[in-house]
Amino acid sequence: MRVLHTSDWHLGRAFHRESLLEAQAAFVDHLVETIRSERVDVVAVAGDVYDRALPSVDAVALCNETLRRLVGENVRTILISGNHDSARRLGFGADLIDAAGVHLRTDPARVAEPVVIDGVAFYAIPYLEPEVVRAPWQLPERSHSAAIEHAMAMIRDDLAGRDARSVVLAHAFVTGGQGSDSERDISVGGVAHVPVTAFDGVDYVALGHLHGRQRMGESVRYSGSPIAYSFSEAGHVKGSWLVDIGPCGFRAADFVPAPVPRPIARVSGRLADLLTSQRWARFEDHWLQVTLTDPVRPKSAMESLRRRFPHTLALAFDPEVTAQAAPRPSRISGRPEIEVALDFVREVRGEPADDDERRLLREAVEACRAKEALA
Structure with missing residues (x-):
């Protein structure tokens, strides 16, 4: 059997306000092309199908079209909620949709009820909020950790009564995994991790939540997101x-890279060099996060950068040499607002x-005063 393990689609998500639909x-x-060329039998989607609990109409339409196309390829699809x-909402009509070969598994109470396909039992562990299942x-x-270990105990009990190979889908942060800036924090009391040993006893574990592909064990893996959702993922290969x-x-796993809509990169340097040097030419079609190192913050920097790098999305300032700081006022209280504002400009720039x-x-100061007077 061939299983295509994917996760973290985040349908409807934007990248610094740029639509990714x-x-x-x-x-x-x-x-779909991979399913055809590689003769895939089952698609396993390990959570975060949408980017938010109330997805946009366009995101729902894309999800609907995706599932329709997968059904048309005669491939079984198993999805869990992240x-x-x-x-x-994601699990609405799950029992009815089962008949089409699309298996939505979002209810923690059903973790020990596998979808059995050609002698392989697929167990689905949706994202488990500890407070909900405790x-x-x-x-x-x-x-x-307690939630996942309990779910896995139920799965092992069920699997013990079957003569079947096993695949578990789970949405969790496994200890040792490398996170990125685009993942939402799921920690409880400062702890979010689940030990990889919690998943012992099954043939393959298809993990979701972390956006970079990684192996937590030979048969315990994250596929990562199919698209970069933060500049911290600039070095990732998606797929x-x-x-x-x-x-x-479990016999083997090969990574299938996904298409790159637009490459992303982080660059750093002085504004004049970034705008003139040919060594930056290869980034002209990238989505960019730029850090300027000029000793004094340049004026209209974003506008200047976008003339050469039209897809610059984020700008930061980290001067190589700190400019001579202006004497800081000893007090703020009682001073005119305009003086405080002008001191701030001089301080940061x-x-x-x-x-x-x-x-x-x-x-601006006068407008604020007028608004306060009318309040």
């Missing part, structure tokens, strides 16, 4: 794991505001 649709095209999904499962503590399950269980900026600040 076209890129996500291109990934779906790639997914911490970004609404379990109830009482019904009588967990000894409120933690992700899915193509997993072979043989008569004796290393040079005073010009005449136009002074006029703009005065107008």
Whole structure:
């Protein structure tokens, strides 16, 4: 059996306000092409199908189109809810949709009810919020580890009565995994990790939540997100794991890279060098996060950068040499607001505001006073 392990689609997500729906649709095209060329039997989606509990209409339409196309390829699809999904909304009509070969598993109570396909039992562990499952499962503590270990105990009990190979889908943060800036924090009391040993006893574990592909063990893997959702993922290779399950269980897994909608990069340097040097030419079509190292913060830096790098999305300032700091005022209370504002400009930029900026600040201060007077 061939299983295509994918996760963290985050349909509807934007990248620094840039829509990614076209890129996500291109990934779906790639997914279908891979299913055909690699003769995939089952697609396992390990959570975070949507980017939010109330997805946009366009995101729902893309999900609907994706599932329709997968059904058309005569491939079985198993999806679990992640911490970004609404379990109830994603799981709507699950029993009816089962008949089409799409298996939505979002209810923790069903973790020990596998989808059995050609002698392989697929167990689905949706994202488990510890506070939600603690009482019904009588967990000894409120933690992700306790929740996953209880779910796995139920799965092992069920599997013991079957003559079947096994695959577990789970959405969790496994100890040792490398996170990125685009993942939502799921820690409880400062702890979010689940030990990899919690998943012992099954043939393959298809993990979701972390956005970089990684192996937590030979048969315990994250596929990562199919698209980069933060600049911290600039070095990632995105895609899915193509997993072979043989008569004796897990046999091999190969990574299938996904198309890159637009490359991303982080660059750092002085503004004049970034705008003129040919060594930066290869980044002209990238989405960029730029850190300027000029000793004094340049004016209109974003506008200047976008003339050469039209897809610059984020700008930071980290001067190589700190400009001579202006004497800091000994007090703020009682001083005119305009003086405080002008001191702030001089402090963060290393040079005073010009005449136009002074006029703009005065107008802003006067507008605030007028608003307060009318309140």
